[in-house]
Amino acid sequence: MKTLVIGGNGFIGCHLVDQLLLQGHSVRVLDRYPSRFREAPKEVESLSGDLGNHGEVAAAVEGIDWVFHLAYTTVPQTSNEDPIYDIKSNLEDSVQLFQACRNSNVKKVVFISSGGTIYGVPKAIPIPEDHTTEPICSYGITKLAIEKYLYLFYSQWGQDYAVLRFSNPYGVLQNPHAKQGAIGVFLGAVAENKPISIFGDGEVVRDYVYVTDAAKALILAAEYQAGRNDPRVFNIGAGRGYSLNEIVAEIKKNIDRPVNVNYTPARAVDVPANVLDIKLAQKHLNWTPEIELAAGLRQTWEWITSLNPA
Numbered sequence: 517m518k519t520l521v522i523g524g525n526g527f528i529g530c531h532l533v534d535q536l537l538l539q540g541h542s543v544r545v546l547d548r549y550p551s552r553f554r555e556a557p558k559e560v561e562s563l564s565g566d567l568g569n570h571g572e573v574a575a576a577v578e579g580i581d582w583v584f585h586l587a588y589t590t591v592p593q594t595s596n597e598d599p600i601y602d603i604k605s606n607l608e609d610s611v612q613l614f615q616a617c618r619n620s621n622v623k624k625v626v627f628i629s630s631g632g633t634i635y636g637v638p639k640a641i642p643i644p645e646d647h648t649t650e651p652i653c654s655y656g657i658t659k660l661a662i663e664k665y666l667y668l669f670y671s672q673w674g675q676d677y678a679v680l681r682f683s684n685p686y687g688v689l690q691n692p693h694a695k696q697g698a699i700g701v702f703l704g705a706v707a708e709n710k711p712i713s714i715f716g717d718g719e720v721v722r723d724y725v726y727v728t729d730a731a732k733a734l735i736l737a738a739e740y741q742a743g744r745n746d747p748r749v750f751n752i753g754a755g756r757g758y759s760l761n762e763i764v765a766e767i768k769k770n771i772d773r774p775v776n777v778n779y780t781p782a783r784a785v786d787v788p789a790n791v792l793d794i795k796l797a798q799k800h801l802n803w804t805p806e807i808e809l810a811a812g813l814r815q816t817w818e819w820i821t822s823l824n825p826a
Contacts, residue, residue: 517623517738518542520576522567522613523586524560525551527690527697528628531731532584533560539735546576547587553689553823567609574616582738583617585610585627588655591696592633592785595655602654610662614669624676626738627666630659631681631751631792632722641757642723642793645681645749653785663749670748678737680730683753683792687727687812688819699724699763699816706773707820716782718761721789723753726807726815736801750797754805757791770813 519536523529524545530553536543537559544561556562565572567587577583589605610627617625633656634649651657669675690697692704702712733752742748758766768775797803807815 517581518544518579519582519584519738520544520546520580521584521586522546522573522576523588524584525549525556525562526586528685528727528730529584529586530554530689531687531727532586532734533557535728535731535735544576544580546572551689552691567613568605570612570616573613574619577613577616577620577622580620581623583613583622583625584734584738585613585625590655590658592630592653592655593695593783595653595658596785599654599657602658607658607661607665611665614665614675618669618673618675622675624678624738625666625669626678626680626734627662628734629663629679629681629749630656631683631753632790634660634663634681635790637787638790641789642755642791643751644793645747645751645796652787667748676742677748678740678742679749680733680737680752680797681749681792682730683723683725683751683790685725685727685730687807687816690727690816692820692823698722698760699813700820702763702767703771703813703817703820706767706771706775707817707823709774711776711778712764713778713780714760714764715780715786717779718764718777719759719788720786721757721759721791723755723757723791724763724809724812725753725805726812729805729807733797733801733803736803740801742800747796747800750801751792751794752797752803753792753794754809755792755794757789758809766809766813767817770810771817
């Protein structure tokens with residue numbers, strides 16, 4: 517297939533590009549920035565552009581079969597500071613993208629949503645896809661709204677789509693200095709001999725999925741031939757949760773480096789627990805995560821220490 521990865525130079529995007537190439541697909545990338553940690557593969561058609569530039573987006577989707585929408589300008593922790601920016605740069609630009617896809621007869625759009633934010637404070641663990649959606653941050657609200665617009669384009673004009681509600685992807689190429697991504701940030705701190713900083717008491721529970729498993733799920737979602745009554749929204753995670761304190765314990769167990777922790781006040785945007793029910797993806801996409809936490813931690817640690825040799 518001819519594929520377009522919007523945000524293909526980012527953490528998840530790089531791994532998706534690699535998996536698409538391994539499977540023999542043609543890959544075009546649209547991104548504002550080059551990859552921070554690697555050169556783009558020579559087989560990739562790289563376009564420098566912004567989701568907010570509608571002319572660039574229209575040109576990028578021309579002749580494409582599958583569009584993977586990975587680009588986002590905000591993160592959960594800070595999205596409430598400027599909801600208008602979140603709406604304009606994410607929701608509005610995504611709808612413009614879907615219009616361009618419709619005009620170019622794109623076969624399928626696959627969107628990364630947020631299993632960690634759209635449900636809000638969960639009423640059940642693990643969280644199924646039909647759980648109520650009551651996000652407590654603007655990031656989750658715009659992600660959910662984009663899902664609804666995808667359904668609109670499908671129900672009204674037949675634009676096929678799939679939504680993957682990711683838990684917390686981690687792994688090689690994750691920026692250890694980012695504003696989100698606990699495992700990468702924790703390992704980055706340890707590599708620099710700095711204490712790990714944890715908001716609250718460390719008992720917040722999250723679901724962590726290794727990035728190559730997440731990338732494979734995106735391709736399976738694109739390949740999935742859904743009927744009109746089949747699901748198009750899937751949770752993608754490990755299906756089990758770890759508290760931040762348990763993550764720290766796993767880090768201590770799997771790497772040979774001193775680990776210190778500083779606890780800071782809790783944040784209002786953090787729900788106490790979020791673990792996704794992944795049975796629907798296992799059934800319909802034939803997807804199951806393969807990389808266990810310990811192995812994923814070791815792989816991520818080896819990569820981060822290659823950036824910061826002791």
